[in-house]
Amino acid sequence: MRDPPPGETLAALLRLAGLRDCREEGGGVVYCRAGAGEGIRAAARLHEDSGCRLTTCLAYDYRLVDGSFHVVYVFDCPRLGRYIDIDIAVSDSSIDSLAAVLETMQCKWCEWEIRDLYGIGFRGHPGRGRLVLPDSWPEDYHPLRKDAPSRPPRLERPARRRARGPGLPLGPYHPALHEPEYFELEVEGERVKGVRYRGFFVYRGIEKLAEDRFRAEQVPFLAERICGICGFVHSTTYCMAFERAVGIEVPERAKYLRSMLLEIERIHSHLLCTAVMLHAAGYDTGFMQLMAVREEVMSVAEELTGNRKTYSANTPGGVRIDPDDSLVREAVERVSRAAEKAVKLARSFLEVSEVYTRLEGVGVLGRRDAWRHGALGPVARASGIDVDVRRDHPYAAYGSLEFEVPVRDEGDCLARYLLRLDEVLESASILRQIARSIPRGPVVNRDYDYAELRVGQAASEAPRGECIHYVITGVSGRLWRWKVRAPSYNNIPLLELMLKGYLVADAPVIISSIDPCFSCTDRLIRVKRVG
Amino acid sequence: MVGRLTALLAALRTGRLTLPYPYQPAPAPRSYRGPPVFLDDCIGCGACTYACPAGALSLRYLAGDDVVVLEHSVARCIFCMLCADVCPMEAVRRTSVYELATDNPAELVQRLEHRPAHCADCGAAYSTLRAVSEAAGRVGGIQRYMLRCPGCRAVEVASVIASSRRGGGLA
Incomplete structure (x- = not known):
C-alpha cells in the first residue's frame, strides 16, 4: 500500500483517473458514469496508483430502462472516506x-460471477468454465437477467472429472470445514503446491428471490x-442501502441500537x-470452554431481541426493538464481562505449546498481496492493512463512538487469532460507551415515500470484514436489483496464496483462520440456527 | 505446562453446564419470539397476510365463497411478528413456545373462519362482515363504497366520471 501524495483530494483523484461524470451522494458514495474503454482505464489507474482499491464489482440489467446492462466497479478509498463507483453501460454484451x-x-x-449470471463477456478474463453455476448449466440461460425464464432448466448429470495430477480433495463435505466447499490441493509429499477452489454449491439466487417476490420492507x-452467524450485519447493511436510496432519516436511538x-x-x-480455530488445531478443550462463555452472549441477544441469532430487529427507517435503559446497561455489562473472560481464556490457551506452534508462522499472507487482492476485515488487518469500515466510512452510531482499530503485521494464523481477541475487547469498550451515551427518542421513522429507480449503496464492517449491499429500487415497492457482497467473497480466493507451501495438515487451521462464511459467499438461505 | 494447568482450572471452575433437558423443563426467556397465536378479535381484514415476508399467512375464500379462512402455518413462519405489528385489532399474540416438533402436520396450522361480505352489485365475496363493520365503525357509519368489491367500485367511479363529462375530444 503506497501512501497517497499529500494534499490529495477527491477532485484531484477523479481527474487523475479521467472520470468526468461524477456525483456524490449520501453515505460518501461517489457514482461515476463512464464509457467502456475509459471506465476500465480509470479503474486500472485507481487500483494501482491512488490509495484506493477495487473491493468488488457487480452488474444490473437495465435494458428495460435504458437499453443496456451495467457493470459497476466499486472502489474503497479509506483515506478519503469515500467509495467510488464506476458505472459502465454495456451495450454490446x-x-x-x-x-x-x-x-x-x-x-x-x-x-466471473457476472459472466455466469448475466452472460456479459469479459474479454481476456482468466477464468475458464463456471464459477457460480453448475458446470452443466445451459450456455444461454443467465438467471439474473430480467427476461430469464422463471423455471430452472433441467440439468444433465455432470460428467465425472478426474483430478488433474496428484490432487488431494478437501471437501465438499469435510469434518473440519462444516460447510460445502471443495479445495483440490496439489501436493508434493506433505507440502501444498497449488490449490483449486470450487464453491457456490449452495447458490440459490437469493437476490433474484428478493427482486421477484419480496417488497422492499420485507427484504x-x-x-x-x-x-447463519452475522445475519444482523446483512439486514443492517441492506436497510442502510435502502434508506440512502429512498432518503430516509434514521433516528439517533435506532443508530445506537444497531451499533449495539x-x-x-x-x-x-x-x-x-x-x-473453531482451536478445534481445527485439535484442541477441543479450548473450543468447549470458549463456546461455553460465548453462550452468555447468545442469551443476552435472546433477551434483547427475542432470538439468539435471527434478531428480526431491523426495518427500513430504524429498529423494531426498544429496550429500556436498565436492560441495555445490564445486557452490555453481561456481554462485556463474558467477552473479557473469553479473551483471557483464549490467550491462556496459547501457552499450550502444541496450539501455539500450529498457529505461529502458518498461512502467512503478505501485506502487498492482502492490499492488491482485496483482503478484508481481520484477514487484512492481521497482514498490516489498516482498514475498518466503522472508522473509514462511519455508519450507524460509529461516528460518535471512540475505538481503536487493532492492526498486526505478521499475517499468520496466530496474528489473525490475536487480532480477533483485541477486537473483542474493543467491541466490549464500544458497548460500554453505547450504554453510557445512548440517546432517548423514537426508534423508527416510517415517514417516507417510496422512490422508484434510485440507487443506494452501503457498507458495514461485518465480523469478517467489509460487507457491501447495493440496491436499486424498482416499481410497486419492489427492488430492481439487490446485490450482496459478503466479506468472505474476497477472503476465500486468498486461501490459494495462504495454503501454498504449508503442510496438508495445516490446511483446516488456515482455512478456519480466515473465518470463512461459505453461505454468505454463496448467498444461500440458511435455515439452520447457530449455537 | 502452565497453559495446560490454566485450561484445567478453567474447566474445573466452569463445571458441568449441560442441563438435564428434556427431563427437566428449560423455558425460553419471556422475550423469546415463538409462533404467533391469532385471537378471536381477528376481523379477517388480511393486513397480516400482506405483511408476512414468509408467506405463512393466507386469507382464502372457500366453499363457494361461503366462508373466509385465515390460515397460519407454523411450518412457514419465521417468527418475525410483523403480523402483530400491522394488526389493527391487536389480535395477534406472541408466545414463547419452542418445542414445535410434531408427527401430526395439522397441529402446525391455525385456522380462523369468518363470514364473507358479498358485493352489493356483483355478489362476489370480497371481504369479511366483521372487517366491513369494523371499517364502518371507524369512519362513522356505512359508506356506499364499503358494500362493493374493489372491481365494482372502480367501475362505479369510472362511470360517474364518464357521465359527468360534457363535450371534450373523446366520446
Whole structure:
C-alpha cells in the first residue's frame, strides 16, 4: 500500500483517473458514469496508483430502462472516506476485462460471477468454465437477467472429472470445514503446491428471490438469513442501502441500537472463530470452554431481541426493538464481562505449546498481496492493512463512538487469532460507551415515500470484514436489483496464496483462520440456527 | 505446562453446564419470539397476510365463497411478528413456545373462519362482515363504497366520471 501524495483530494483523484461524470451522494458514495474503454482505464489507474482499491464489482440489467446492462466497479478509498463507483453501460454484451489488467483475485471472481449470471463477456478474463453455476448449466440461460425464464432448466448429470495430477480433495463435505466447499490441493509429499477452489454449491439466487417476490420492507428478513452467524450485519447493511436510496432519516436511538447489536454479534462471531480455530488445531478443550462463555452472549441477544441469532430487529427507517435503559446497561455489562473472560481464556490457551506452534508462522499472507487482492476485515488487518469500515466510512452510531482499530503485521494464523481477541475487547469498550451515551427518542421513522429507480449503496464492517449491499429500487415497492457482497467473497480466493507451501495438515487451521462464511459467499438461505 | 494447568482450572471452575433437558423443563426467556397465536378479535381484514415476508399467512375464500379462512402455518413462519405489528385489532399474540416438533402436520396450522361480505352489485365475496363493520365503525357509519368489491367500485367511479363529462375530444 503506497501512501497517497499529500494534499490529495477527491477532485484531484477523479481527474487523475479521467472520470468526468461524477456525483456524490449520501453515505460518501461517489457514482461515476463512464464509457467502456475509459471506465476500465480509470479503474486500472485507481487500483494501482491512488490509495484506493477495487473491493468488488457487480452488474444490473437495465435494458428495460435504458437499453443496456451495467457493470459497476466499486472502489474503497479509506483515506478519503469515500467509495467510488464506476458505472459502465454495456451495450454490446461484452467489455474488456479489468481482471486481465489487474490480475487480482477479487476482480477475477466478481467478473466471473457476472459472466455466469448475466452472460456479459469479459474479454481476456482468466477464468475458464463456471464459477457460480453448475458446470452443466445451459450456455444461454443467465438467471439474473430480467427476461430469464422463471423455471430452472433441467440439468444433465455432470460428467465425472478426474483430478488433474496428484490432487488431494478437501471437501465438499469435510469434518473440519462444516460447510460445502471443495479445495483440490496439489501436493508434493506433505507440502501444498497449488490449490483449486470450487464453491457456490449452495447458490440459490437469493437476490433474484428478493427482486421477484419480496417488497422492499420485507427484504431485511431475507437478508438476515444470508448468514447463519452475522445475519444482523446483512439486514443492517441492506436497510442502510435502502434508506440512502429512498432518503430516509434514521433516528439517533435506532443508530445506537444497531451499533449495539452489531457489536454483540461481532463478539459472538469472533469467539466462534477462535473456538473453531482451536478445534481445527485439535484442541477441543479450548473450543468447549470458549463456546461455553460465548453462550452468555447468545442469551443476552435472546433477551434483547427475542432470538439468539435471527434478531428480526431491523426495518427500513430504524429498529423494531426498544429496550429500556436498565436492560441495555445490564445486557452490555453481561456481554462485556463474558467477552473479557473469553479473551483471557483464549490467550491462556496459547501457552499450550502444541496450539501455539500450529498457529505461529502458518498461512502467512503478505501485506502487498492482502492490499492488491482485496483482503478484508481481520484477514487484512492481521497482514498490516489498516482498514475498518466503522472508522473509514462511519455508519450507524460509529461516528460518535471512540475505538481503536487493532492492526498486526505478521499475517499468520496466530496474528489473525490475536487480532480477533483485541477486537473483542474493543467491541466490549464500544458497548460500554453505547450504554453510557445512548440517546432517548423514537426508534423508527416510517415517514417516507417510496422512490422508484434510485440507487443506494452501503457498507458495514461485518465480523469478517467489509460487507457491501447495493440496491436499486424498482416499481410497486419492489427492488430492481439487490446485490450482496459478503466479506468472505474476497477472503476465500486468498486461501490459494495462504495454503501454498504449508503442510496438508495445516490446511483446516488456515482455512478456519480466515473465518470463512461459505453461505454468505454463496448467498444461500440458511435455515439452520447457530449455537 | 502452565497453559495446560490454566485450561484445567478453567474447566474445573466452569463445571458441568449441560442441563438435564428434556427431563427437566428449560423455558425460553419471556422475550423469546415463538409462533404467533391469532385471537378471536381477528376481523379477517388480511393486513397480516400482506405483511408476512414468509408467506405463512393466507386469507382464502372457500366453499363457494361461503366462508373466509385465515390460515397460519407454523411450518412457514419465521417468527418475525410483523403480523402483530400491522394488526389493527391487536389480535395477534406472541408466545414463547419452542418445542414445535410434531408427527401430526395439522397441529402446525391455525385456522380462523369468518363470514364473507358479498358485493352489493356483483355478489362476489370480497371481504369479511366483521372487517366491513369494523371499517364502518371507524369512519362513522356505512359508506356506499364499503358494500362493493374493489372491481365494482372502480367501475362505479369510472362511470360517474364518464357521465359527468360534457363535450371534450373523446366520446
